[in-house]
Amino acid sequence: MSNSMPMVPVSEAIEMVLRETAKLLWSRSTSSEESSSSCVPSNLVGRISATDIKAPSPGYPNHNSSIMDGYAVKTCDLIRALGDYNSMSERDQQEFVLDFTVIAKIFAGDETIPSHHSEINGRKAIYLTTGAVVPDGYDAVIPVEETILLERADGISNMQIVRTKVQSVLNTKPWTWIRTIGCDVPADSIVLSRGELICPVHLALLTQVGVSLQHVRVKDIVRVGVLSTGNELIANALGGYTTNGKIPDANRPLLLAQLSTYHNCEAVDLGIVSDDEGRDNISTKLEDALFGEGSVDVIITTGGISMGEKDIMEQVFVEGMGGKIHFGRMNMKPGKPTTFITIDKSINGQTHRKLVFALPGNPVSASVCTELLVRPCLDLLHHGVDVNSISDDIDSFVQFASENAIVHEEVIATLESDIVLDKGRPEYHRVSLERTPVVSQHGTQQYAYQATSTGVQRSSRVLSLRNADGLMMLPRGGPLGCGYDVAEKGMSYPVLLFSSLSVSNLTKPRFKDSLHCKMSTAAPDNKKDDAIQVGLIICSTEEPQDENAESKICTTVARTLNKHCRASILRKATIIFNDNNALTQQLPDTVNGTAMEGVDIIFVVGCIGNIAGFSSGLEISHVLRSIMLKKANALALQVRQAAASQDGLAALFENVVGTVRKGSAVLISCSDKGLEGAVGSISGSIRHLRSVLVQ
Ligand SMILES: Nc1nc2c(c(=O)[nH]1)N[C@H]1C(S)=C(S)[C@@H](COP(=O)(O)OP(=O)(O)OC[C@H]3O[C@@H](n4cnc5c(N)ncnc54)[C@H](O)[C@@H]3O)O[C@H]1N2
Ligand code: MOO
Numbered sequence: 001m002s003n004s005m006p007m008v009p010v011s012e013a014i015e016m017v018l019r020e021t022a023k024l025l026w027s028r029s030t031s032s033e034e035s036s037s038s039c040v041p042s043n044l045v046g047r048i049s050a051t052d053i054k055a056p057s058p059g060y061p062n063h064n065s066s067i068m069d070g071y072a073v074k075t076c077d078l079i080r081a082l083g084d085y086n087s088m089s090e091r092d093q094q095e096f097v098l099d100f101t102v103i104a105k106i107f108a109g110d111e112t113i114p115s116h117h118s119e120i121n122g123r124k125a126i127y128l129t130t131g132a133v134v135p136d137g138y139d140a141v142i143p144v145e146e147t148i149l150l151e152r153a154d155g156i157s158n159m160q161i162v163r164t165k166v167q168s169v170l171n172t173k174p175w176t177w178i179r180t181i182g183c184d185v186p187a188d189s190i191v192l193s194r195g196e197l198i199c200p201v202h203l204a205l206l207t208q209v210g211v212s213l214q215h216v217r218v219k220d221i222v223r224v225g226v227l228s229t230g231n232e233l234i235a236n237a238l239g240g241y242t243t244n245g246k247i248p249d250a251n252r253p254l255l256l257a258q259l260s261t262y263h264n265c266e267a268v269d270l271g272i273v274s275d276d277e278g279r280d281n282i283s284t285k286l287e288d289a290l291f292g293e294g295s296v297d298v299i300i301t302t303g304g305i306s307m308g309e310k311d312i313m314e315q316v317f318v319e320g321m322g323g324k325i326h327f328g329r330m331n332m333k334p335g336k337p338t339t340f341i342t343i344d345k346s347i348n349g350q351t352h353r354k355l356v357f358a359l360p361g362n363p364v365s366a367s368v369c370t371e372l373l374v375r376p377c378l379d380l381l382h383h384g385v386d387v388n389s390i391s392d393d394i395d396s397f398v399q400f401a402s403e404n405a406i407v408h409e410e411v412i413a414t415l416e417s418d419i420v421l422d423k424g425r426p427e428y429h430r431v432s433l434e435r436t437p438v439v440s441q442h443g444t445q446q447y448a449y450q451a452t453s454t455g456v457q458r459s460s461r462v463l464s465l466r467n468a469d470g471l472m473m474l475p476r477g478g479p480l481g482c483g484y485d486v487a488e489k490g491m492s493y494p495v496l497l498f499s500s501l502s503v504s505n506l507t508k509p510r511f512k513d514s515l516h517c518k519m520s521t522a523a524p525d526n527k528k529d530d531a532i533q534v535g536l537i538i539c540s541t542e543e544p545q546d547e548n549a550e551s552k553i554c555t556t557v558a559r560t561l562n563k564h565c566r567a568s569i570l571r572k573a574t575i576i577f578n579d580n581n582a583l584t585q586q587l588p589d590t591v592n593g594t595a596m597e598g599v600d601i602i603f604v605v606g607c608i609g610n611i612a613g614f615s616s617g618l619e620i621s622h623v624l625r626s627i628m629l630k631k632a633n634a635l636a637l638q639v640r641q642a643a644a645s646q647d648g649l650a651a652l653f654e655n656v657v658g659t660v661r662k663g664s665a666v667l668i669s670c671s672d673k674g675l676e677g678a679v680g681s682i683s684g685s686i687r688h689l690r691s692v693l694v695q
Helices: 010-029 075-086 090-095 163-170 200-208 251-262 279-291 313-318 363-383 394-403 515-520 549-564 580-592 613-627 633-646 648-652 675-683 686-693
Strands: 036-038 070-073 099-106 124-128 140-143 147-151 157-161 190-192 217-219 222-229 265-273 298-302 324-327 339-347 350-359 410-415 427-439 445-453 470-474 492-497 532-540 567-576 601-606 657-659 666-671
Touching (some): 010 324, 010 339, 010 350, 010 363, 010 515, 070 075, 070 099, 157 163, 190 200, 222 251, 222 279, 222 363, 251 265, 251 363, 265 279, 279 298, 279 350, 298 363, 313 324, 313 339, 313 350, 350 363, 363 427, 363 470, 410 427, 410 470, 427 492, 445 492, 532 549, 549 567, 549 601, 567 580, 580 601, 601 613, 613 666, 633 648, 633 657, 633 666, 633 675, 666 675, 675 686
Parallel strands (some): 099 124, 222 265, 222 298, 298 350, 410 445, 532 567, 532 601
Antiparallel strands (some): 036 217, 070 124, 070 140, 099 157, 147 157, 324 339, 339 350, 410 492, 427 445, 427 470, 470 492, 657 666
């Protein structure tokens, strides 16, 4: 059973899924496995083109075409008339009549030029409607509103340029108001690229240049099988009562519909298996689904993956099918027993790889894990990787593909009410969001998000998904987690949006830019500036009397930071020291150690408690100063004043602000007295402070 597996952080789980998915893509790109087909035109949108398609000659438009309802003229006539016009006196110029004999009319859609008065001498014009063919020899169009039409006695029409427009018409450049052949889409230009996501615009482009939509080849879409497991389940699509102990299978309708909203796969209903069918029978069934005719590429199963006697899905995949488990538990709520497996099978000398997500049976857990893990996996399989942008070895392919995979859009949202944190695991809390416009410092419009919990988050309670816009990433609470117990109203946390707000690929969030990626590879240099990560070191000479004391410090720092900037406490360490020598050793180690790796700011809070505690407070400052490279003394004074204005005792603590080495986090020390004032005084300028000090 996978409960013996280590509980991996969600960030690592996502990365593993993306990397294994990338390996599947790699094996397909190097084998003949990548297949394509044509499909009915109405199903083309959302599919990926398997080939480059070029516009055949002559491109679009295929004739010189009028952009205006007006008259086709020859600019050589205009040049001649301009010469005459320029040699006239100003008075004669005012009397000058620029006129043309209208020799024919051509309407949009007319294939041939109608017969016309070819015997007529002088300036000639042809009436055209928008889109009509501009006949050879004519190279400009004058819009009707610049002309007056006069019927002559001989029945022929005369077109005169209105007086105020004469000068500009005389200066008309060749090809004015004409779309020349191929000017919108040049011949041979690529109108649909291999690997491109087909959008409505492509249907127009292909049609314009005369490519039949039936000839477009698309990559075969990923097929995802959904299987429910459990003796208790009955298929209940038609409704009706269940007998005692039985429940309707809610997961299949939920997941099949959820997958269909992703537009990146074809969801295949694999039905229900009962646990009592046994390992071997279930393995055989799944083997057929994965490798038989019309096989699926990915399987999602729900249920039977935790610690019960009937939880046999791990055995089904590993012992029954030779699968390899990459992780068997995730450090999150809901979704702990989530298990990710790959099955590689050699058929006719070629290895075929399938991906398996064995998800928990609780409907909310299954849905959230599908969103968190399966959606990015399917997006990567569907969109593929731009092979041109990478070298041809598997490692760099996998690296590139996983880093650039599209993941969830993240926004920072402020809680509308308190949420009690789970003490066992970080929670992906379902929230609904409201968005209000705010104006940033630079005057640009941005949005602030307010989050409201969808209520009780039990994993069986499907109602917690109703009206949810995303998953708020709440830290694990309590002393073993972030140190505080309640995410309070007004605090801000990241929310992963269920559906992306962005339309263009450029703004689509990539894994390498996501919070999850930062959490798993927290190297100071590749972090984004918009979510400040805070480490907190609490130093005390004695075990706290009040067991909530630490939690209070964490809450104060978190709440105060949250008021002023996007920051959250990521790491926490406590140092209890009995003599100053111990502090001299422990504090530098903790500041420089792995516990604080990757954070932007480290607050060192000295618990001075009483007057006796001040010597230890001084020692904390002394130790920190001895390891500091750059000091920001003016800021340290500002922190001290702010703390002292809140609690006079804080004036006796010597605050320090600075960095320890090149690129290190910014250290800020303060005492537990006047803590809120101290943190508040600096949190508004933390971003700036970091960019100035950390170089
Ligand atoms: N001793 C322990 N027990 C459990 C642990 C644990 O760590 N130790 N983990 C709990 C967590 S967390 C979860 S989540 C569940 C997941 O269990 P399974 O994946 O084995 O799923 P089942 O036991 O089969 O089902 C769980 C729950 O969901 C209902 N269910 C299952 N399938 C469906 C469906 N298709 N539609 C609707 N509801 C379904 C099922 O009846 C159960 O009530 O394990 C905990 N246990
Ligand atoms: O992890 Mo389970 O999905 O909490 O209920």
